[in-house]
Amino acid sequence: MNNILSFITDNILRNPPLLLGLIAALGLVLQKKKAAEVVKGSLLAAFGMVILQTGTDMLSGSIAPINSAVQALAGSGAAEGLNDATFTASYGGSIGLAMFLGLILHLLIARFTPVKTIFLTGHMLWWFPFIFVAAGVEGGLTGWGLIIFGAVASALYWSIMPWLLRGYVRDVTQDDSFTLGHPSGILALISGFVAKRVGNKEKSTEDIKLPQSLSFFREVSITGGIVIFIMFIIVGIIIPTLAEGQNLFMYAVTQGFTFGAGLVIMLQGVRMLINQIVPAFKGISEKLVPNSLPAFDCPILFNYKPNAVLIGFIAAMVVSTILVIISNSFEVFGVMLVPLVITSFFECGTAAVIGEGQGGMKGAIVGTSVAAIIMVVLVGVSAVMLTSTIQNWILIFGGNDLSLFAMIAKLIANLFGGIF
Incomplete structure (x- = not known):
């Protein structure tokens, strides 16, 4: 069986x-x-997912050097140990069982309760049991108590968070055939809440008017590539080691090309995946889990408001990096934070799309800026609460639902640790 x-x-x-x-x-x-x-x-859906992953990997790889350089600028970094590899080596079996049992419970929730979402972001089916098991270990849980705790917590997250987001997703896509299944959930909810109160839907990021000579900026891959090029030039001037002995200008050009191409590839994968999965999912919804919604990875939304993604990324990077430097300078959390470049792009990019759907350009900027502040607080507090398990991992990949729900789970686990 094992x-x-x-x-x-x-x-x-x-x-x-x-x-x-x-x-x-x-x-x-x-x-x-x-x-x-x-x-x-089925093959086109699989191909679409491979293309999406390839584009996402290119995006992450192109901005990774900026992440390392900003870490050096802030004087922070995550040491080895207390990461995913070391924790999985000790608790991989518990995580796997929690994931398997959690999926069964998740499907039962969708079948027999009004909360009818089916979480389809494959890699997050692993990472949520991972963080819940870590939280359980921090709280003193062991054995089957730890496994059941991780399974129940994962199932509840996979079911409830996408269900809460479905209205916000519908406002962006004008379509109620799917929802969001990604740890950007809390940042998206915050951004949408703020944007609805301060923004103006009539002025959209996608309606930015440009003279004919600058019309190429309306192509998100070109705009994205130029933004990354400029970021590399700025960071490279401040941190000369960024280019690793290469010509800074040409290095920045290459990274800009890679980022732009990654956007093109990722968005093509998104289109293929939606075109195949959404119609096919009707069979599951009609026969197995009536009225259910598939919950997809965050790049699904990027195709609807691509300008908002880039605006949100820039706003989140500026706000969060300033806060990280301040926090490290004054030792606010008692742990050195790492600038969250990847979280700023994917999670805060998603928050910007949701904010745009609620309040146009102003909503996207203000909503994402507030979400970026919360992101830094979440990563700082969660790193302190996970100090003996996955602290260094959460410093790099946290600041989102992974941080928030690990913190909540840790508090709950503390109550049951003495029992199990």
């Missing part, structure tokens, strides 16, 4: 292209489509 669970966990649940391909195939089979349509739809 071998079977390990195979399913490692080769299907932690393999997003295969997982999404199988889900598309199941949906098409339930709709009694012809074999050729099932094969075509």
